[in-house]
Amino acid sequence: MSLLKVSDIGVRYSRLTAVRNVSFTLEEGEVLFITGPNGAGKSSLLRAIAGVTPPAGGRIDFAGRDITGLVPETIARLGLSMVPEGRDVFASLTIEENLMVGTGMHSGENGWRARAAAELETVYATFPILKERRHSQAGLLSGGNSRCW
Ligand SMILES: Nc1ncnc2c1ncn2[C@@H]1O[C@H](COP(=O)(O)OP(=O)(O)OP(=O)(O)O)[C@@H](O)[C@H]1O
Numbered sequence: 329m330s331l332l333k334v335s336d337i338g339v340r341y342s343r344l345t346a347v348r349n350v351s352f353t354l355e356e357g358e359v360l361f362i363t364g365p366n367g368a369g370k371s372s373l374l375r376a377i378a379g380v381t382p383p384a385g386g387r388i389d390f391a392g393r394d395i396t397g398l399v400p401e402t403i404a405r406l407g408l409s410m411v412p413e414g415r416d417v418f419a420s421l422t423i424e425e426n427l428m429v430g431t432g433m434h435s436g437e438n439g440w441r442a443r444a445a446a447e448l449e450t451v452y453a454t455f456p457i458l459k460e461r462r463h464s465q466a467g468l469l470s471g472g473n474s475r476c477w
Pocket residue numbers: 341344346364365366367368369370371372373
């Protein structure tokens with residue numbers, strides 16, 4: 329069973345179709361890169377998976393459960409969340425608080441603090457500038473820095 333199964337997903341903003349017929353599966357431990365030019369629909373696809381923008385069609389299964397149409401907070405509690413970037417960061421929160429948005433939703437689980445700390449260290453090892461500025465307001469980052477994650 330795949331961890332994430334996206335089947336024939338579409339996203340529409342009134343008459344504009346931003347995402348059409350996207351399907352893929354993701355196994356636990358796998359990393360998937362989604363690329364495309366500005367406006368191709370990458371963020372729209374992620375927002376649909378996270379429940380922020382309900383998909384216009386298709387089905388999303390996560391950890392063996394149909395999550396299509398569930399609200400973002402329910403999906404996040406199941407362990408799937410979207411970390412914002414660029415102009416979508418939570419401007420008044422610190423960089424570290426933004427990075428914790430996803431991991432904090434697991435706070436009911438045993439050992440979540442250690443797992444969250446390990447995930448943060450991985451991010452900081454890749455983008456040391458974020459570690460240096462972790463207590464700064466995310467809204468003060470330059471456009472490029474706020475796209476590090
Ligand atoms: N809330 C919205 N309302 C209406 N149209 C939107 C909305 N969000 C995105 N769009 C449109 O949907 C299309 C896909 O946008 P999206 O933000 O998903 O692209 P992207 O691939 O993430 O682009 P970028 O690389 O610039 O981040 C674009 O034409 C965009 O203008």
